Amino acid sequence: MRSSLRWVLWDIKDTLLKVRVSVGEQYCKEARRVGLHLSPVEVDAAFRQVYQQYSRGYPNYGIAQGLNGETWWTKVVRDTLTRCRVEDPALQNTVANNLYHNFCTADNWEVFPDSKKALESCSSLGLKLGVVSNFDARLEQILHACELRSYFSFLITSEEAHVAKPSPAIFEKALQTCGVPAGSVVHVGDHYVKDYLASQSVGIHGLLIDRHNKHSQADIPAERRLRSLEELPSRLQEHLD
Known part of the structure; x- marks a missing residue:
């Protein structure tokens, strides 16, 4: 990662919250x-x-x-x-x-214990946050209910964008909204193809959250894999201005 990070984009389901x-x-x-x-x-x-x-x-x-x-x-x-x-x-x-x-x-969703602290830490580092999710139009209401909506400047759902991950097009929409080069953006998600590879295909820095050590692909450098979101702020801070 270069020292020009400005945005962190987030997947939601199984990254920040899960079905209860x-x-x-x-x-x-x-x-x-x-x-x-x-x-x-x-x-x-x-x-x-x-x-x-x-x-x-x-x-x-x-x-x-x-x-x-x-x-x-x-x-x-x-x-x-x-x-x-x-x-x-x-x-x-x-x-x-x-x-x-x-x-x-x-009632039907559980926010991971490390989610809110990670979001707060990113904001305290001066980074803006957005969402890129293969989700339907209920996502905004769900994030409000789970007290997460206020952390994000924008949400892009696949239903509303009419395109889903792993298509590069949904990440290109996000980059247009961010208004910065891809190299200034990180995406955090739990899916190897839809999050990690797809974000990297447009030049975004992909980070894979792998809480249960499910992913053994050799092409994921150690610095791109997170065992917990608690690791994220220090990982990002190393590459900030």
């Missing part, structure tokens, strides 16, 4: 509200199959096919429930609607 409990547990909790009793294990398995199907057939919330985040997630929930032998359209729609809106609350 499994999809199966969440779906079953909502199903119980309408009198349905399902198995979290069965729902988890069904969801994984449906999610993969829709991610392949209707990538980035189906924007190119005329869908949006809410309709995409509604279809995913309905098809998941169908695989679990819940076929009543009214019940499916009720559960899907409740899940979509409940995931805007802090």
Whole structure:
């Protein structure tokens, strides 16, 4: 990294926060509200199959096919429930609607213990912060609920940008918003391809947060890998003016 760092861009899910409990547990909790009793294990398995199907057939919330985040997630929930032998359209729609809106609350999200301190430290170093996330339009509301929104100057979601990581285009949009050269920007994320490689493809300095030591790729220099966000401020400070 050069000494001209001005911005830190952030991935959100599994970088700064994570879903509090499994999809199966969440779906079953909502199903119980309408009198349905399902198995979290069965729902988890069904969801994984449906999610993969829709991610392949209707990538980035189906924007190119005329869908949006809410309709995409509604279809995913309905098809998941169908695989679990819940076929009543009214019940499916009720559960899907409740899940979509409940995931805007802090109850369903857990902020990692090192997240807020890292964001505060970056700000104290004089760096501006932004978000580049493969997320739907609920992200701003979620960040408000989790008391994270105030740290960021801007948010770019894949639904609103109509392009998703690992496409370089979403990072180019971010660079336009930052108004500085790519060499003055760092991106922090947990995905090797979508965050680390994709950001580097446009000249941004990619940093990979690898809390559980899952990534063993030899092409990730030690100084580009973080075991905890507690390591980030000192890593950045070494390369500031």
